[in-house]
Amino acid sequence: MKSAYIHIPFCEHICHYCDFNKVFLKGQPVDEYVQSLIKEFEIVLNETPTQNLDTIFVGGGTPTSLNEQQLETLCKGIRKYLPFTEGEFTFEANPGDLSIDKLKILAEYGVNRISFGVQSFNNELLAKIGRTHRVEDVYSSLEKAMQCGFTNLSIDLIYALPGQTIDDFEATLKEALDLQLPHYSSYSLIVEPKTVFYNLMRKGKLILPSEDVEAEMYKMLMSQMETSGLNQYEISNFSKPGYESKHNLVYWNNEEYFGFGAGAHGYINDIRYSNAGPLKKYMQPISEGKRPIFDQNKITKKEKMEEEMFLGLRKIKGVQLSHFHQKYNENMMDVFKEPIHEMMNRGLLTMNNDFLYLTNRGKLLGNEVFQAFLL
Numbered sequence: 001m002k003s004a005y006i007h008i009p010f011c012e013h014i015c016h017y018c019d020f021n022k023v024f025l026k027g028q029p030v031d032e033y034v035q036s037l038i039k040e041f042e043i044v045l046n047e048t049p050t051q052n053l054d055t056i057f058v059g060g061g062t063p064t065s066l067n068e069q070q071l072e073t074l075c076k077g078i079r080k081y082l083p084f085t086e087g088e089f090t091f092e093a094n095p096g097d098l099s100i101d102k103l104k105i106l107a108e109y110g111v112n113r114i115s116f117g118v119q120s121f122n123n124e125l126l127a128k129i130g131r132t133h134r135v136e137d138v139y140s141s142l143e144k145a146m147q148c149g150f151t152n153l154s155i156d157l158i159y160a161l162p163g164q165t166i167d168d169f170e171a172t173l174k175e176a177l178d179l180q181l182p183h184y185s186s187y188s189l190i191v192e193p194k195t196v197f198y199n200l201m202r203k204g205k206l207i208l209p210s211e212d213v214e215a216e217m218y219k220m221l222m223s224q225m226e227t228s229g230l231n232q233y234e235i236s237n238f239s240k241p242g243y244e245s246k247h248n249l250v251y252w253n254n255e256e257y258f259g260f261g262a263g264a265h266g267y268i269n270d271i272r273y274s275n276a277g278p279l280k281k282y283m284q285p286i287s288e289g290k291r292p293i294f295d296q297n298k299i300t301k302k303e304k305m306e307e308e309m310f311l312g313l314r315k316i317k318g319v320q321l322s323h324f325h326q327k328y329n330e331n332m333m334d335v336f337k338e339p340i341h342e343m344m345n346r347g348l349l350t351m352n353n354d355f356l357y358l359t360n361r362g363k364l365l366g367n368e369v370f371q372a373f374l375l
C-alpha cells in the first residue's frame with residue numbers, strides 16, 4: 001500500500017485546543033498556495049515516479065475552507081499528477097462548511113470518504129472549545145453529503161473536555177451513534193503547548209475531568225461502540241466491517257506515503273521527511289522548482305523495527321509475528337525480548353498464536369507501551 005497526504009493549513013477560526021499546522025484564513029494567499037501544492041505534486045512525482053496510490057487524504061487545517069474554484073483547481077491537480085485510479089479518497093470537513101456545490105465538486109473528482117470534525121453534540125461545550133459550528137450544522141452537513149451520494153462518512157469526537165461530565169459524553173455518544181455512520185474516531189483531549197487551553201491551564205483556569213473520569217469515558221466509548229456493532233480497530237477508531245480508514249492503516253502498518261503541503265510529513269524510500277510549516281518557507285522553494293523539505297531522516301533497520309511496534313501496537317489486532325519475520329528477517333521475540341516481557345508481566349500486552357496485542361488495561365496506558373519499544 002502507498003498513500004498521499006495533502007495539507008490545507010487554513011481555518012476560518014482557531015480552536016482552543018488545536019496545535020496542528022494552520023493559520024487564520026482571512027488575508028492568506030490561498031490561490032497561490034493551491035498552485036504551490038500542484039507544483040509540488042509535479043516536482044515530487046517527477047523525482048519519484050510511482051505506479052499507483054491506494055489512498056489519498058486531504059486534511060488540515062480545514063480543506064473545506066477553500067472556495068469552490070480553489071477546491072476544483074486542487075482536485076484537478078490531484079487527478080492530473082497523482083496516480084490514483086481506485087481506492088480511498090478522503091476529505092476532512094468542518095460541519096457547516098460544505099455547500100452542495102462543494103460536495104458536487106468533491107464527488108466529481110472521485111472523493112469517496114468525508115471525515116467531519118464534530119467534536120461534541122453539546123452546543124455549550126462546542127462554544128467553550130472555540131468551535132463555531134453548532135449541532136444543527138452537523139445534521140445538515142451529513143444530510144447534504146448523503147444527498148450528494150456520499151456513504152463512507154466519519155465523525156471525530158473529543159472527550160475529557162473542560163467541564164465535561166460522564167453523562168455529557170454519554171449523551172454525545174448516543175447522538176453520534178444514532179446517526180448509524182460506518183466510522184467514528186474519538187480522541188481524548190490533549191492539552192498542547194501554544195494553545196489557548198494550555199495558557200488557561202497554566203493560570204489554573206482550565207478545569208479538566210480527572211484521570212479516573214477520563215478512563216471511565218474511554219471504557220464507556222468502547223462498550224457503546226461494541227453494543228452498536230462497531231468494531232474497534234485502533235485505540236481511537238471504530239468502524240463497521242470494511243469501513244476501517246485505509247489511509248490511517250497505512251500509517252499504523254508502517255507503510256509509505258507522500259506528504260504534500262505546508263508542514264506535511266511523508267515517508268518514501270526509507271526516508272521520513274517533513275515539509276516547511278510556515279507558508280512562505282513552504283512556497284518559496286517550490287517557486288524555484290525545489291522541494292520544500294524542512295527535515296529528513298534515513299530510517300535504519302533498527303528504527304524501522306521500532307516504528308513497526310510503536311505504530312502497529314495501536315491496532316487492536318496488534319502486530320503479527322510472522323509478518324514481522326517476513327518483513328525484517330528477524331524474530332520479534334528476540335529483538336524486543338525485554339519490553340515484550342516487561343509489558344506482558346505488567347498485564348499491558350498479551351499474545352495469541354501469531355499476534356502480540358494490547359490488553360484492555362494496555363489500551364488505557366497505550367503511550368507507556370508504545371514508548372517501551374523505542375530501544
Ligand SMILES: C[S@@+](CC[C@H](N)C(=O)[O-])C[C@H]1O[C@@H](n2cnc3c(N)ncnc32)[C@H](O)[C@@H]1O
Nearest residue numbers: 017018020060061062092117156187188189190
Ligand atoms: C487537526 S483536525 C483537522 C480537521 C478539521 N479542521 C476539524 O477541526 O475537524 C483533526 C482532528 O484532530 C482532533 N484533534 C485536534 N486537536 C486535538 C487535541 N488537542 N486533542 C485531541 N484531539 C484533537 C479533532 O478531533 C479533529 O477533528
Ligand SMILES: C[S@@+](CC[C@H](N)C(=O)[O-])C[C@H]1O[C@@H](n2cnc3c(N)ncnc32)[C@H](O)[C@@H]1O
Nearest residue numbers: 005020059060115154156185245259263264265
Ligand atoms: C487526527 S487525524 C483524523 C482522521 C480522521 N479521524 C479519519 O478517520 O479520517 C487527521 C489529521 O492528522 C494530521 N495528519 C495526518 N496525516 C498527516 C501527514 N502525513 N502530515 C501532516 N499531518 C498529518 C492532519 O492535521 C489531519 O487533519
Ligand code: SF4
Nearest residue numbers: 011014015018060061
Ligand atoms: S481543530 Fe480543525 S478547525 Fe479547529 S483550529 Fe484545528 S484544524 Fe482548524
